[in-house]
Amino acid sequence: EFHYENGVQDFVSYLNEDKETLTPVLYFEGEDNGFQVEVALQYNDGFSDNILSFVNNVRTKDGGTHETGLKSAITKVMNDYARKTGLLKEKDKNLEGSDYREGLAAVLSILVPEEHLQFEGQTKDKLGSPLARPVVDGIVADKLTFFLMENGELASNLIRKAIKARDAREAARKARDESRNGKKNKKDKGLLSGKLTPAQSKNPAKNELYLVEGDSAGGSAKQGRDRKFQAILPLRGKVINTAKAKMADILKNEEINTMIYTIGAGVGADFSIEDANYDKIIIMTDADTDGAHIQTLLLTFFYRYMRPLVEAGHVYIALPPLYKMSKGKGKKEEVAYAWTDGELEELRKQFGKGATLQRYKGLGEMNADQLWETTMNPETRTLIRVTIEDLARAERRVNVLMGDKVEPRRKWIEDNVKFTLEESGVF
Secondary structure, eight states: OOOOTTTHHHHHHHHTTTSOBSSOOEEEEEEETTEEEEEEEEEBSSSSOEEEEEETTEEOTTOBHHHHHHHHHHHHHHHHHHHHTTSSOTTSOOOOHHHHHTTEEEEEEEEOOGGGOOBSSSSOOSBOOTTHHHHHHHHHHHHHHHHHHHOHHHHHHHHHHHHHHHHHHHHHHHHHHHHHHTOOOHHHHHHHTTTOBOOSOOOTTTOEEEEEESHHHHHHHHHHSOTTTEEEEEEOSOOOOTTTSOHHHHHHOHHHHHHHHHHOSOOGGGOOGGGOSOSEEEEEOOSSHHHHHHHHHHHHHHHHHOHHHHHTTOEEEEOOOSEEEEESOGGGOEEEEESSHHHHHHHHHHHOTTOEEEEOSSGGGSOHHHHIIIIIOTTTOOEEEOOOSOHHHHHHHHHHHHSSOHHHHHHHHHHHOOOOHHHHTOO
């Protein structure tokens, strides 16, 4: 549930609370054909958009005709302004809607008369009322046009930001097209040479891609995998923090580029989930702080630039065991694994005296058979599916933990993380 004293305006301020904003909160309202429309929007210096919509005070998480009206109004008005002011020349194509939505946080709330209320599907998550689109489009277009004309310098800065977004989008589209069509140049082919160990199957609906921390673990994963449907991509070091970086810098990062080419579905606004080469993207890192950091950086990238993969449930985290306990030798040897200290205590009771305990400090300490049995075998492995239950809270959490501002991150850590002397490594 959401409650803000000043309605949609406060909600947008909340979405941008931990970001550098480029505009004040713009508030538009109007009524047409019995539809009551409220829109608040604000631009930040980020590289993704965040649009939340409501119909009769109920969240429409899959959007619908009202969101389409909002987006079309912004695109049309911005392109018209860019041409009138000469920021787009006659030879230039119009910018796409995604270019103008880069860094946009918006909340749209409309009240729809009962006789016009239509939803798509049974869940009421997507508005289907045809009249909602022109109503929202008309109200937003009128108000936004007036704002841009009254705030020329700010408006021009937004257009220039969108032009940079277009340049990055076109570079990303080129990368996807070359990957899909197999038309990579020598440099691009070098991204995958010696890195990706592909699956034998060409069926994206069955194939899995393991993103593995380090070459040593990658070697065990290559040997232990089921080569029919499992591909291995070792990652060397930590990827760039995509919550802070510009798209141009992200595309220069070798590890990110390798993932983009491997997954084969583009990136950012040009991402197309239908083109993905894998059904499951599985992050497999060491069970330590470095491994957790790599997970976080990868999840930030997927959330920011391949979000449909996350929303559709295609991104997973593998859970390797922390302990191996064995007893006996040869054919009589008993082996069991523990993922938590609680499970370890149960194994101690089960095995009794004479058992041998091994603490895995990293994936590289497991041989191929152990890695397959514990972490890669679909029959025995444990995977965590990454989901987004609350987009607004997810957006804010990513901004706090991965964004530029230090103070909100420090406060979150102080409020949510408990440190002990033992964990600090001092003793």
